[in-house]
Amino acid sequence: MKKNLFAILSLLVLASVLLSACGANAPATPVEKKKVVIFVGMGTGTDPDQVDAQNKLAEKFNSTHDNIEIEFLIVPHEEYATRYLAMLSGGNAPQLVGPNGISTVAEFFDTWEDITPYIKADNYDLSDFYGPAVELNQYPQKNTGLPLGLYPSYIYYNKDLFDAAGVDYPTHDFNDKSWTMDKLREMAMKLTLDKNSKNATDPAFDPNNITQYGYDDSWDTMRGVLSTWGAENVGRPTTSDYKTAIANSPEWVQGLQWRSDAIWKDHFMGGTEVQAGRDAAGVDPFGPGTTAMFYSHTWFLAEGLHDLSFSADIAPFPYNPKGERIARIDADNFTIPKDAKNKQEAWEVMKWLTSPDIIVEVCRIYGCIPARKSVQDKFLEQLKADYPGIDYDVIFKSIDYLDNPNNEAWIPEWGKIEDTLNNGLSLVDSGKEKDATKVLNDANTEVQQILNEYWAKHQ
């Protein structure tokens, strides 16, 4: 009897424990969140304040999503290639990579997932993105990612130097066809001064003792520098089938000769020595106030338009000799490595990062113009608060003149061809070779050889 009573009591206790475990107040079995690691370091995103902002963004996402957990993996920029490749080859690919410039997308082109099936599966609406922003991610082989931000380019100019030289500011009128590369050259020479304050148009000008330059475009690659000159494939050194090198097109030769003359004949732009001096001093071309005009992108706003000791504004890039305006553009996106796990979740995070509600916040971290038209006004307010007194129209209108095919876009053997072309730029900038025709003919031969080798392997 005692035994039975004990057994009954035991069963009752066990049952009550089980029932209480299944009760309404018991914590629900946690759903395992799928991890999305976002690899940051290909471009911007590694500064301490950006790291903090990204961590807050992760908290925001993680607190509002039950099934996905995101984590930003910050990698020093100088290690991005080795770290990313090590992760890939170790079978530990991150789920998202970014923000990527067009160049880093090109650099690791074969590693990205094509997001076209994801767009189709969700019937995802791309109409709110700026049209060109979508095109920049679209290649014949794949769509690399949803657009995040754009960085159009224009001329930053130092108003004080223009005033002191008695030269009119560059026009802000996008329809003014008199604003050409010749006009820019003429203006830049008047704004270039030697230590005796003679300008570069003066026969007594001393080119060995220049204290102020009229113009600078030293922060870009050969393709970037020449993409504005109106060649058949704009910023691409090959034909559209990527099989024939056309790096020595008449337009590119003209553009490179213009640059060579700007440095070595007209002296309104500094060569390698001047550029290296700035790098050694840790200054940009515009900030010290010794360059009247600097051609750069929107990302330079955050980098170089703070605490200036002079007043500055921005103007559209001039028309090229063919009467076209081409203003090169940079762009950012996030990409999914094709070997990553949790790719569907990565796609969800990509959509979230580029969604109208979040994209402004994300672009504020990275300094880009949001690629969505619907948030332009919201972003403009922010821009006005951060950079008062500049012509914001120039920023947004410049998007319409972007270089397409883009100067950073993928081509076969992207890195090798980039290095070959940039060697040509280095020859000109260092003064080792001042004849653009020779430089580009040699470069073209080398590029063709690289293409031939590539296509021999990829028939």
Add this chain to the structure above:
Amino acid sequence: MQTTRTHPRLSLSKREALWAYIFISPWLIGFIIFTVGPMLASLYFSFTDYDIVSSPRWVGLSNYINLVHDQLFWHALGITFKFALVALPLNLVISYLIAVLLNQNIAGRNLWRTVYFLPSVIAGVAVALLWVRIFDPKFGILNPFLEKLGIQGPGWLSDPHWALSALVIMSLWSVGGNIILYLAGLQGVPTDLYDAAKVDGATTWQRFWHVTLPMTTPVIFFNLVLGMIATFQYFTEVYVITNGTGNPARSTLFYNLYLYQNAFRYFHMGYASTMAWVLFIIVLGFTLLIFRSSDAWVFYEGQLRGR
């Protein structure tokens, strides 16, 4: 009650050998995993087309044949040879001369030794950044100094004609390591040899030429071999200074930089592995050559020389 041994007791020599292997096993395991393994893997990759992302594809000797036709390979090899031909002897001679001076009975000798050795303990990246500032034509300290001597200094790192020379000058920064070894060698020269030379009426120069120099040839030999290997592996400084480009105008495209570009920028890992093995063979060849030549110029005290 005694237990029965199932295995015969090891002999003393075998036990010693076993313990020796046990003691060196951490290093041995590390060597096999982190050195021999990657070396064998790179040997295999050198016969493949491998882009890191896809699986390696066997291509036989193609990479080796392509290397012969690659103009940049020869260019990079030429740059490295040029650098080695100037920087290596300069380093050996200057460090030797400084060591001889520091071996004299001068005031503050230990302080001087420390001062000369200190730079060589600074990491290559920091040294490179420091020299970028020194060489800067406008903000650096070298050109203003030359200007005081009436010399117009060049754009050291921006002029393709001068960039390699600048790196040679920079390489002298690290002579401290050689100096320490030379000092050890110089202090090991028996004083009775100098006494005997003095008794024979030898001048200072004769004592140096006929006693000091021959007696320190083993250290010179050691520094020559290590210096030659290090020179052919020159990478960090030029990578930092040129941001990995080898510019201006490819004037600093060293062999290892080109190898790195192939591996991590162009993703030609198979080709880069081929380059690594070719470099290995070149360095091995020179090392063997130096070893073979050592019979003619390296003197080991106590060595029975059959001449």
